[in-house]
Amino acid sequence: MVESSLPVLSLLVVLPLAGAIITFLLPRRLAVASRWVALVFSLVPLLLSLYLYVLVWTAPAPTATPGYLSAESLHFEEDFEWVPSLGISYTLGVDGMSLPLVFLTALLSCLAIVFSWSESRRPKEYFGLMLVMEVGVAGVFMALDFFLFYIFWEVVLIPMYFLIGIWGGPRKDYSAIKFFIYTHVASVVMLLGIMGLYFQCRDALGHATFSMVEMAKVAPTLAPGFQCAAFAALFFGFAVKMPSVPFHTWLPDAHVEAPTAGSVLLAGLLLKMGGYGLLRVAIPVLPAGAEAAVPVMVVLAVASIFYGALLCIAQNDLKKMVAYSSISHMGFVMLGAATLSPIGISAGVFQMFNHGLVTAVLFMMCGVFHHSAGTREIGRLGGLAGKVPVAATVFLVGSLASLGLPGLCSFISEFLVIYSAFVSFGAWMWIPVSAVVLTAAYYLWAAQRVLFGKFRVDLPESERGRLEDLHISEAVALGVLIALIVLFGLFPSAVLDMVNPVSAAVGGLFGGVG
């Protein structure tokens, strides 16, 4: 347990919020300054979260594995009453499972702002909304009160709706509203599950509370029938967000229309909320429900992995391909979760972290190509490597990371997921393994068509871009990401050691051994 005299976790929420309010209130003639405000108010939380990460990393490890959500495993806890009569409080805290994701949130928010430095269309609103999004996502990862968790969960929807709706592509109206309604329906069904959990725990505890810590203690003792029903409601909410087949159809629409930075945040952070909810809440709090749902989770996970990869092969739009690949990669997270084993859960969290880094690179590159060539259609492009060599290199590295090249970060997590899945489910796991081959196929095929061969851009002269290589702000954002992809590929323990105690505690609930 690491503590701080300052409410450091609140700062991670309050600073971006303050930044957002300042950008919104800036007079219109100072609109250009909004990006500086956004940079400062996202850079400070990034440094702060890095500092917290190092603090926890260097803290002496407890001798025994601390229990799930026990006082020893939670760091920087803050607790204030909000609505005592309903048992609602403002409780923040992080453990080894959430801290990497908090860091990822601060990192991607800051890099997305750097990447879109030259955004000139309504910059005030643009940067302000990115900061609001950071508030919501960081809050979700840090909330230890279920009610607070839900509030942050919903806060994320509004900035994303506007980011797609205002700065999106040609079908932005449809995509924005589809995203909003689809994920909101999922959230309210999840809310019903939360309410059921709340009342059952209230009856069992004798007092009303939304505290995850208390719920995690008492909920596993509830009737299995109720646990299954509540798990189903929560799982629906999380599975739509991840998204898992067959609830994935909002994702490609949202991604294709969203602006680049919006896609980065959407794939890099929003999808992680679903996986995090599954691992943090649904599985450990409702173990009987989770055990009953294992077959469903495995089938959906394998379907997502395989079907997502198949869809990727069929895509002609580079960005749509990356979007579908997210479905495939998030399938690994669910597969890891479904094993209910410490290794699978650790690997799931690490996979989320890696996918956040890798997919950010790929979406940024889609934006770069779209901008510099004028189109993202794979069939209209060729030989870009000769014209924009740096961008081509970065895209290739991103593709290799995404397809799981050893030495880059995603390899470790996907390998561990598949390993734990073989241990738990046996030989049928050749299906997701074969999907890895498909992944390699579509990335390499796309890279081959777009980057190599004879240079061509099948567009009328007027619609072509100027074939510029990376701008300095884009290069900075991408450089940081590539460095981290390599770093975590070589030192996966930087994340895994953090997550392992927590996943051991979760796996312990199911009699799993580390």
Next chain:
Amino acid sequence: MAAGFGELLQLLADNRHLAPELILAVFALLILGLSLLVRDRRVLGWFAVLPLLLSLFLVAGMMGLLDMRLVGFSAFAGPVNSALAGGALAVDSFSLIFKFVFLSVALLVVGTSISFLSQKDRHVGEYYALILLATMGMMVVASSQNLVPLFVGIEIASLSTYALAAFRKRDILSAEAGMKYFIIGATSSAVLLYGMSILYGISGTLDIGLLSRRVGEAAWEPATIVGLSMLIGGLGFKMAAVPFHMWAPDVYEGSPTPVTVLLAAGSKKMAFAAAFKLFLVGLVAARADLSFALGIVAVLTMTVGNIVAISQTSVKRMLAYSSIAQSGYILIALAVATKTAVAGGLLHVVMHAFMKGGAFIAVAAVAWLVSSERLSGYKGLSRRSPFLAFCMAVFLLALAGIPPLSGFWSKFVLFSGAVGAGDWFVWLALAGVLNSALSLYYYARVIKYMYVDDPPADAPPVRPGPSPYTAVLVIALAATILIGLYPQPFIDVAMTAAGSLVP
């Protein structure tokens, strides 16, 4: 003489908790007199604000929201729970919540009217007097423990609002609204009264508390069924529940916008006050059988309201349908009838007053700004009037139940009450949340028009200067956001009030 005066003072002191109603009645008459002397419509408006503020202050004190001892009004220190007029009226946390809503709404209505009424409008004194009287009538309903004051209160409020709806009688829509409202309202009052008389015939009592026992003994005779059906029908019309809702959109759209606020946020809630009393206190014995009927009405009401709202092109009419849907949510509280659910229903009454009232006022403000109530007039509003667009967006998101705005809390308590009750009530909660998600579609569309779209090139120019509605909007906005951030006092009062109605 001196003794008589002393008795009068004693009488007033004993009934001091009815002071808010008395203040409104006295000032309504004073305004009528004053309007003969003063021609300035603004002066009359401010004169109507005065009693409303005073009454609201007393009510808030009696609710325990303000510490009255600090300001020397310890006679009104809350929480108050007193029976008056031989038990026919009660001032308790239940009635005070509704009074708080009615007075807040009336304040918003009068504040809006000060800017809304123009030089052309005549009979301004009568207009304000009718608003005060309507408010008083609603407050009487909230306090009633007996069928007679209940009905009298409903009629005072209804008759006043009939006239208000047709206030701009040369405007054909307003005249139609008034006429329609009058005919439907009078019919539903008659149905309601007939239902009450049948219940009186069965039970031999007018006291709502006693009704329960007597009707329970006589349950399920044909006469009871007829009486109860008429009660549901009569109140259903007043609260615009499906299938008794047809009048509402036309009346809400045609009435002058401040009057629409009074109808949607005020007088409709009066019907809920009566329904809570009658169905939760008066008809406890029949409740188990009633609750299924009420549950069906609730689901129908919210679903029809939301689905029809989607296809509207006039924002005012869309809000009218959304208002119907919101009634559906509150009806869940009647069907479930547990403490948490009823508290949620009461909270939704409070929150709805501010968010829906605010939204209608924003419609009036936009109409003033760009001379349009059509959806297309909202294009690019965020560029033309950022404040107005922000207000509208907040009200709509609150109506959709997006946290942490006020509407989220009431829906949350309401639906969680339904989930907590278990059984088939969980399906009511599911219908409620899915409907909330559905409603997001048309609320988000308005927000899209305001924030995403650019203003049309041929748009009529925006009127210069600050909107006259700014002050009222700020009040509604502050209530919507602040109650959302700190709902504790309201949740406490609602829980206490719900606890007094159902165990």
